[in-house]
Amino acid sequence: MRGGSSKVSFVRVVQSLAWRELARFFxxxxxxxxxxxxxxxxxxxxxxxxxxxFSVATSADTNxxxxxxxxPGSLVLILMFTAIYTTISxxxxxxxxxxxxxxxxxxxxxxxxxxxxxxxxxxxxxxGILFLAAALFLDVxxxxxxxANLVGVLxxxxxxxxxxxxxxxxxxxxxxxxxxxxxxxxxxxxxxxGAFFPVPVPGTGQLSQEILHWVMKVxxxxxxxxxxxxxxxxxxxxxxxxxxxxxxxxVLVVIVSTVLFYAWALRICQRPNSGDLx
Amino acid sequence: MPTCQGMAEASGVSVMSEQLAIEFxxxxxxxxxxxxxxxxxxxxxxxxxFSLLGPNGSGKTTLFRLLSTLIVPQQGSLSVFGNDVRASxxxxxxxxxxVFQSPGLDGKLTxxxxxxxxxxxxxxxxxxxxxxxxxxxxxxxxxxxxxxHVDELSGGLRRRVELAKSLLHRPRLLIMDEPTTGLDPSARxxxxxxxxxxxxxxxxxxxxxxxxxxxxxxxxxxxILNEGELVALDQPDALRSELGGDVITIMSQTPEQLIEQLxxxxxxxxxxxxxxxRILGMSDAAVVSELHQNYKxxxxxxxxxxPSLEDVFIARTGHQFWGTS
Numbered sequence: 001m002r003g004g005s006s007k008v009s010f011v012r013v014v015q016s017l018a019w020r021e022l023a024r025f026f027x028x029x030x031x032x033x034x035x036x037x038x039x040x041x042x043x044x045x046x047x048x049x050x051x052x053x054f055s056v057a058t059s060a061d062t063n064x065x066x067x068x069x070x071x072p073g074s075l076v077l078i079l080m081f082t083a084i085y086t087t088i089s090x091x092x093x094x095x096x097x098x099x100x101x102x103x104x105x106x107x108x109x110x111x112x113x114x115x116x117x118x119x120x121x122x123x124x125x126x127x128g129i130l131f132l133a134a135a136l137f138l139d140v141x142x143x144x145x146x147x148a149n150l151v152g153v154l155x156x157x158x159x160x161x162x163x164x165x166x167x168x169x170x171x172x173x174x175x176x177x178x179x180x181x182x183x184x185x186x187x188x189x190x191x192x193x194g195a196f197f198p199v200p201v202p203g204t205g206q207l208s209q210e211i212l213h214w215v216m217k218v219x220x221x222x223x224x225x226x227x228x229x230x231x232x233x234x235x236x237x238x239x240x241x242x243x244x245x246x247x248x249x250x251v252l253v254v255i256v257s258t259v260l261f262y263a264w265a266l267r268i269c270q271r272p273n274s275g276d277l278x
Numbered sequence: 279m280p281t282c283q284g285m286a287e288a289s290g291v292s293v294m295s296e297q298l299a300i301e302f303x304x305x306x307x308x309x310x311x312x313x314x315x316x317x318x319x320x321x322x323x324x325x326x327x328f329s330l331l332g333p334n335g336s337g338k339t340t341l342f343r344l345l346s347t348l349i350v351p352q353q354g355s356l357s358v359f360g361n362d363v364r365a366s367x368x369x370x371x372x373x374x375x376x377v378f379q380s381p382g383l384d385g386k387l388t389x390x391x392x393x394x395x396x397x398x399x400x401x402x403x404x405x406x407x408x409x410x411x412x413x414x415x416x417x418x419x420x421x422x423x424x425x426x427h428v429d430e431l432s433g434g435l436r437r438r439v440e441l442a443k444s445l446l447h448r449p450r451l452l453i454m455d456e457p458t459t460g461l462d463p464s465a466r467x468x469x470x471x472x473x474x475x476x477x478x479x480x481x482x483x484x485x486x487x488x489x490x491x492x493x494x495x496x497x498x499x500x501x502i503l504n505e506g507e508l509v510a511l512d513q514p515d516a517l518r519s520e521l522g523g524d525v526i527t528i529m530s531q532t533p534e535q536l537i538e539q540l541x542x543x544x545x546x547x548x549x550x551x552x553x554x555x556r557i558l559g560m561s562d563a564a565v566v567s568e569l570h571q572n573y574k575x576x577x578x579x580x581x582x583x584x585p586s587l588e589d590v591f592i593a594r595t596g597h598q599f600w601g602t603s
Binding site: 007008009012013015016017020023024027028095096097098100101102103104105106107272 | 379
């Protein structure tokens, strides 16, 4: 039987490429540590350091410690770092020649994107779950369903960021350039997500606060952080002092933006990369 | 859209195109302003071991990328076993085994894992994939390396693993872009022997690019590219014999002066190529000693030899193979 007569299975290609992402990532220990170590360190440093000078009012008229407040943001930062690390492999694969091998195989670009993105998202989610262990030091108690929901949110949010990373990485020729772009795009997205400070309420009359409010409100990461916070803690943030999105809106925003970013990744990978034309 | 005539032709020659592995037809490609390929037309017969020879920058890698389906032709057409690369890319991809110049293996995975990913990409069933991995790794002498990480392998072994990987899905056409670049001479001849053996035992068509003249010489037929244009196409021996006789090469410190002098005083057919004087089509060896005697003062070195592929290249392009990158 000739190879020409065999039908290539979409699911098997996706599985196989996603598995490869996982194997690659976890075999490079510095990546595992790099992606989880920095956010963990930052969480402890800022959390403990700012704990005495910064506390956030909740709806239950209590205050949440900064260590607690900053935890969901750190979790999202881990997803983000991992998403960056895993999508950087698009550039490495192109430089090394592996990607060309996939591009000339009889597989659809969709299968290639799905494999890459699902693999990357799975890794990010696993790293996120690992970090959740640190929450044992906080005053939280989760039911099984809460935990399952949290994992679901972590996965979708990972997919969103992996798609963004993929779309940028596809067009880049060097990993340095990719890091620069990611610092320009993803870092501000994260800083303005309510990870570090809450979203200000609108209508205070201050232009800067007004701008900040709107930028943060339309940032999909704000909704990821809000969802994680909602699932982790019983008390919501005080809606008198801060703007807090509703659960339904956040779920919708996160799902819709993930779908859009996925579509973007699919679209962008149809274009040839100048790296293939040199 | 194909014209009526084109369609009639296509169906009329279907028996013939069965024997054609590759048809390049008026293929052009440019990167911005730079024309990499200009109206390249030639065929590769099924079962052939075919070499595409050209110096760096001659357009052979572009031609390879087009053939591999990595990039799409801008002008002209390209078919593999009768399937057009634009219209039936997937059918072409099933027929192709591709070995790129850059290593296509994942260094973090084992040899076996690399094979398994490749098998999935080409739709081999799990059982078939196991059988093929065993068979191919045996053929290429890497069976005892299946559990090794690719990063740990030597350059020569890696090439063989790569070759094995590209053969898993039983391609009808194996294409390789400078497969021996970066290998030491023994690993190079090793790769050659395996390729030759495979071609003999399976009847597979092999198309490879190279910038090594002695490598091209081992092919059934060669095509020579220069600055994006096809300058020669035939069997290596036929190309050489076209030049007829021997070639005399003279090195001189004052080549321009000497060639003028020779033109005035002899009837020889002289060529000045990149500072070297060449005399083609010599059948009388006595000419060498005569020249040496008469122009001793101007000649640093004089040699005589059978025409090489480099001579073919020089005859067709007017410049040396290595001086054109």
